[in-house]
Amino acid sequence: MIVAGYCLLFLPVIILAQTDTNGILRVGDTVPDVTVDITNYDNPQLRLADLKGKLVVLDFWGVSCSVCIASFPKMEELQRKFGDRIQILLVTDDSPEEIARLAERSEIVRETKLPSIVGDTVLTRLFEYRTVPAHAWIDENGVVKYFTNGWNTTEKTI
Secondary structure (H helix, E strand, O other): OHHHHHHHHHHHHHHHHHHOOOOOOOOOOEOOOOEEEOEOOOOOEEEHHHHOOOEEEEEEOOOOOHHHHHOHHHHHHHHHHHHHHEEEEEEOOOOHHHHHHHHHHOHHHHHOOOOEEOOOOOHHHHOOOOOOOEEEEEOOOOEEEEEEEHHHOOOOOO
16 A cells, blocks of 8 residues: 555656656657747748648757868759758857857858848757758648758758
8 A cells, every 4th residue: 555655645746757858849749839030041030831742850069060061062052953842041149249159260151041040049949959951741631740960851851
């Protein structure tokens, strides 16, 4: 009887621990309809729900990641190749000032045409990653399908 009472005492904690993800999205989760500030896009703000019907690839990167920056032309080529069927978005939590300083010395950053979310405080908190580049693939219905490193996003995998 004491053992049963002991187990019941800790049951709510166990259930809470299993269901609390701190808002971090996992494969199979539906992405919430968030609005973010964006550059190189038709509007200065983007609602993720407006991208339903397309494969969305969130390309998380950082100013200190030369591999990330070097991959921008490859990602632009994928965007051109697949056109309206996909939308690739560059996402960084680095500040606009840091990006501006980087653009002064990096032609790739300066010339990229991909839509960019800079100084992000929304998407970088919804997806857990330890290194960049990291890619979140969101399907046509707004469901997270894959979360992978940047090398796995290719013409063949798309």
